[in-house]
Amino acid sequence: MKYQIDNFKISPKDFDDLESIIKNRFKLDDFKYKILHKSIDARDKSNVNLIFRLMIETNKKINNKNVTIYEEENYNLSYPKYSYDDRPVIVGFGPAGMFSGLYLARCGAKPIIIERGSKVEERKKDIDEFIKNKKLNINSNIQFGEGGAGTFSDGKLTTSVKSKLNKFILNEFVKHGAKDDILYDHMPHIGTDYLELIVKNIREEIISLGGEFYFNHQFIDFDKDDYLNITIKNLNNNDCFKIKTNHLLLCIGHSARDTIKKLYDKKLKMTQKSFSMGVRIEHKKNDIDYSQYGEFSKYLPSAYYKLSTHKDDRGIYTFCMCPGGYVMASQSEENTILVNGMSNNKRDGENSNSAILVDVKPEDYDKGNELDGIYYQEYYEKLAFNLSKDYKAPANLVKEFLNDEVAKSLRSINTTYPHGLYFTDLGKCLPKFVINGIKNGIIDFDRKLKGFNNPDAILIGIESRSSSPVRILRNEDRLSNIDGIYPVGEGCGYAGGIMSAAIDGLRTALTIVGCEYKE
Ligand SMILES: Cc1cc2nc3c(=O)[nH]c(=O)nc-3n(C[C@H](O)[C@H](O)[C@H](O)COP(=O)(O)OP(=O)(O)OC[C@H]3O[C@@H](n4cnc5c(N)ncnc54)[C@H](O)[C@@H]3O)c2cc1C
Numbered sequence: 001m002k003y004q005i006d007n008f009k010i011s012p013k014d015f016d017d018l019e020s021i022i023k024n025r026f027k028l029d030d031f032k033y034k035i036l037h038k039s040i041d042a043r044d045k046s047n048v049n050l051i052f053r054l055m056i057e058t059n060k061k062i063n064n065k066n067v068t069i070y071e072e073e074n075y076n077l078s079y080p081k082y083s084y085d086d087r088p089v090i091v092g093f094g095p096a097g098m099f100s101g102l103y104l105a106r107c108g109a110k111p112i113i114i115e116r117g118s119k120v121e122e123r124k125k126d127i128d129e130f131i132k133n134k135k136l137n138i139n140s141n142i143q144f145g146e147g148g149a150g151t152f153s154d155g156k157l158t159t160s161v162k163s164k165l166n167k168f169i170l171n172e173f174v175k176h177g178a179k180d181d182i183l184y185d186h187m188p189h190i191g192t193d194y195l196e197l198i199v200k201n202i203r204e205e206i207i208s209l210g211g212e213f214y215f216n217h218q219f220i221d222f223d224k225d226d227y228l229n230i231t232i233k234n235l236n237n238n239d240c241f242k243i244k245t246n247h248l249l250l251c252i253g254h255s256a257r258d259t260i261k262k263l264y265d266k267k268l269k270m271t272q273k274s275f276s277m278g279v280r281i282e283h284k285k286n287d288i289d290y291s292q293y294g295e296f297s298k299y300l301p302s303a304y305y306k307l308s309t310h311k312d313d314r315g316i317y318t319f320c321m322c323p324g325g326y327v328m329a330s331q332s333e334e335n336t337i338l339v340n341g342m343s344n345n346k347r348d349g350e351n352s353n354s355a356i357l358v359d360v361k362p363e364d365y366d367k368g369n370e371l372d373g374i375y376y377q378e379y380y381e382k383l384a385f386n387l388s389k390d391y392k393a394p395a396n397l398v399k400e401f402l403n404d405e406v407a408k409s410l411r412s413i414n415t416t417y418p419h420g421l422y423f424t425d426l427g428k429c430l431p432k433f434v435i436n437g438i439k440n441g442i443i444d445f446d447r448k449l450k451g452f453n454n455p456d457a458i459l460i461g462i463e464s465r466s467s468s469p470v471r472i473l474r475n476e477d478r479l480s481n482i483d484g485i486y487p488v489g490e491g492c493g494y495a496g497g498i499m500s501a502a503i504d505g506l507r508t509a510l511t512i513v514g515c516e517y518k519e
Contacts, residue, residue, distance in 0.1 A: 002070035003062050004036070008052040012040070012299035015050060022056065031058035039186035045294035053184075075167040080513045082109035088247035088512065089114065089230060091219040091259075094148015095498045096489025096505035097251035098202050099169060101211060103509040110210035112243060114232055116218040116256075117145025120199045127152060131418045134391050136334055139218065139235055143255035143332040143465075146215065147199035149490075150498040154322040154343040155190030157182055159499035163519055169502045176201035179345065187304055191345030221262060222248070228484045246484045247512060251505060252491040254468035255332045257374050260491065269473045269481045270370045273493050276319070276357035276466045277380065277434050279426060280339050281398075281442075282458040283451070284413055285324045285352040291450045302347040305354070307452075309444040314359040314433065316441040319466055321354035323347045326416040327460055329391060337384035337393055337429075339417065339463050351416050355463045356445075358437030365469075373469025384429035384462045388422035394429050394462065395421035399455030402439060411456040426461050467496045478508050486512075 010021055022033055037053035055070045056062065082088075088104055090097045093115040104111045116139045117123055123145035126137040143149050157170065167183075173190065174180050177197040182188035190198065203213060214232065220240070221231040227244040234240070252259050264270060285302055292303035302323035309316050325343030332338075341353045365376035387394050395415070397407035407423050415421055427435045438459070446453035471493025478486050488494065488508045495501035510517050 001059065001061070002055055002057045004068045004070040005052075005054040005056060005062075005064070006066045006068075008054050008066070009041075009049045010052070012048060012050055012296050015299070022054070026056070026062050026064070028056070028058050028060055031056055031060075033057070035184045037186065038184050040293075040300060042293050042296070045296075048293050048296035048300070073167065075164060075171055077103070077168060077510070077517065078515060079103075079106045080515055082107040082513055084246060086227065086244065086246045087112050088249060089243055089245045090249045090251055092148065092251035092253055092256070092489070092491070093146050093203070093213075094251060094253050094489065095150060095502040096495065097148065097249070098199070098505065099172070099502040100249050100251065100488060100505035100509040101206050102172065102202055103506055104512065105206040105209040105211045107509075107513045108209075109513075110212070111206065112245075113206070113211060113213045114217050114219050115146055115213065115215050116235065117141070117215070119215050120146040120151060120196050123147075123151070124196065130329065134419065136331065138332060138334060139216065141332050142328055142330040142340065143253065146203065147195060148501075149253050149255065151195050151199055152192050152328065152342050153195070153498070154320065154325055154341060154347075155192065155195050155498065156320065157188040157190065157499050159497055159503070161500045161503050163503055165503045165506050166499060169499060169506065172202075173198055176205070189343070189345075189347075191347070192342050193344045219259065222266065224482060224484070247486070248484055249486045249488050249505075249508060250472070250492055251488045253489065254465055254491045256491055257378070260374065260470060261371060263472065264371055267482070268485065268487075270470045271473060272362040272366060272370055272373055273467075273469055273471045274359060274361050275373060275377075275469045277360050277377075277430060277462065277464045278355055278357035278438055279430070280327050280341060280353050280355050280460045280463055282327060282351045282353045282413060282415060282460065283454060285350060287451050287454065288323070288352045288449070302352065305449050307441075307445040307448050309441060311437060311440040312433070314437055316356070316358050316437045316444070318445065319355040319357045321352070323352045324349040325351070325353055327353050329393070329417065329419055331381070333381070335385050336378070336381035337391065337462060338381055338465060339393060339460055349416065351413065353416070355466065356438050356441050357463065357466055358434045358441070360431075360434070364431070364433070370470060377464045377469060380429055380431070380462055380464055387424050387428060391419040392422040393417050393419065393460045394424045394426055395458060395460045396423060396426055397455065398442060398453055398457040398459060401426065401459055402442065402453070410458065413454075413456050413458055415458050415460065417460055421458070421460065426459060429461055468493045478511050
C-alpha cells in the first residue's frame with residue numbers, strides 16, 4: 001500500500017537520518033519512501049523545522065491523522081501528429097523556444113530553430129571574454145545564445161503561474177540532467193553549472209527527432225504571401241537566406257530590441273506594459289543565512305528571501321535573489337550597463353545578492369509610441385555606462401545611499417561584480433521615483449529581514465530588464481494580427497521567468513498541434 005504523509009516535521013540537523021526517523025516514527029521494518037515536497041519553516045528562529053510531504057510504500061497499515069492513501073499524479077502529455085505541410089520555425093532557444101521546440105519535435109514537426117547566439121559551449125567562452133577583456137559579443141552574451149537569458153542564472157524555478165505543466169517541465173529538466181530535488185523542493189533551483197548541460201541535452205533530443213538548429217543566425221525580416229517568407233542572416237558571414245513557413249514562433253526574449261523594433265515596423269500590433277527598474281544589493285551570505293535561520297543555518301542550504309512593500313502607489317520588491325551568488329554584467333548592447341545575478345547549484349559563493357526593483361508604469365515613460373518603454377530602458381542603461389565609460393557599474397553603499405552621500409570605497413563586503421564599481425550618486429542613472437522607492441524598500445525590508453540595511457551592503461546599478469516593456473498582442477489561438485506569427489514568452493510580454501516562459505512555449509506548441517490539454 002502507498003500512503004501520503006503530510007506535515008512530517010524534522011529538525012534540519014536530522015536530514016541525513018530521514019529514513020531511520022520515518023522507520024522509528026511509524027514503527028516500520030520493510031518500506032520504501034519518496035519525498036514529494038520539502039519546505040523550511042523558519043518562522044521561529046529558535047525552532048526551525050523541515051516540513052515534508054512523503055510517499056511511503058509498506059505492507060503495514062499506517063494510522064496517523066496526517067496520512068491518506070497516495071494517488072500518483074500523471075503529468076504526461078499526449079503527442080498528436082503535427083499535420084501541416086510546413087516545418088515550424090522557432091526564433092530563439094531560451095525556455096520558451098526550448099519547450100515549444102521539444103514538444104513540436106516529439107509531435108514529428110521537425111522544427112527549425114534560429115538562434116542569434118552561439119551554442120552553449122561557445123557562448124560560455126564569449127561571456128568569459130567579456131568578463132576578462134571587456135569585449136562584448138552583441139549576439140552571444142548573458143542575454144543571447146543557446147538556452148536564452150536564464151542559462152547563466154541561479155536557475156530558480158518558481159512561478160506564480162498555476163499549471164499542471166509546471167510538473168511536466170520540472171520532470172523534463174530532470175530527464176535532461178537536473179538534480180531530482182527540483183521535483184520536491186518548495187523553492188527549486190538548478191544553478192548555472194547544471195543548466196548548461198540541460199540545454200545541450202534538450203538540443204540533442206530535438207536533433208535526434210529531426211529538428212534543425214541554426215546557431216549564430218538571426219531572424220531579421222519577413223514578407224507574407226501564401227506563406228511567411230522569413231529572412232535569416234548568417235552572422236558568421238552576413239549572408240542572408242529565406243525560409244517559408246506558416247508557423248513562426250517568436251521566442252525572442254526581452255533583450256531583442258532590434259527584432260522588436262523591426263516587428264513594430266512590420267505592423268505587428270503591440271502595446272506598452274509595466275516593468276521595473278532598480279539595483280542589485282550584495283550582502284554577506286552568512287549574514288543573510290543567520291538572519292533567516294539563526295543557529296540552524298549551519299544545517300541548511302543558503303537562505304533565500306523574497307520581500308515586498310508598497311509606497312506612493314508603486315510596488316517595491318526584491319527580485320531574482322541569488323543565495324551564494326554573483327552579480328553579473330548582463331548587457332547585450334555595447335556601452336551600456338545592466339546587472340543581474342547568478343549562482344551555481346551549491347550556492348556557495350561568499351555573497352548573496354538580489355535586485356531591489358520599483359514599478360515603472362507606462363505613464364512614467366509614455367510619449368505616444370508603443371516602444372517608449374524600450375527607449376526609456378535604453379536611455380538609463382546608457383546613462384549608467386557614461387558615468388565611468390568603462391563598464392564599471394555605478395554603485396554606492398547602503399549607509400551613504402540612505403544619507404544622500406556617496407561612499408568612497410568598499411568596507412566589510414567585497415563585490416562579485418566582475419568589471420569593478422564606480423561610486424556615485426545612483427540618482428544620476430535612475431529616475432528619482434526609483435531611488436525613493438529603493439530607499440523605502442531598504443528601510444521596510446530591514447524590519448522583515450534583520451541586517452538588510454547593513455551600512456556596508458553594496459548597491460550596484462542598474463537592473464532595468466526584469467521584464468519586457470511591450471506586449472505583442474495575440475488572439476486566443478495565440479496568433480498575432482499577422483497570420484502564422486505566434487508571439488511567445490517573455491520578450492513578447494507573456495512571461496517573467498524561466499518557468500512561465502517555458503509554460504508559454506509549451507502552451508503555444510500544444511495549441512498548434514491541437515492537443516486536448518485541460519488544466
Ligand atoms: C542573469 C540572469 C539571471 C536570471 N535568473 C533567473 C532565475 O533564476 N529564474 C528565473 O525564473 N528567471 C531568471 N532570469 C530570467 C529568465 O532568464 C527569463 O525570464 C527567461 O529566459 C525568458 O525566456 P524566453 O524564452 O522568453 O526568452 P530568452 O530566454 O530571453 O530567450 C530568447 C532567445 O532568443 C534569441 N533571439 C532574440 N532575437 C533573435 C533573433 N532575431 N534571431 C534569432 N534569435 C534571437 C536570443 O539569443 C535568446 O537566446 C534571469 C535572467 C538573467 C539575464
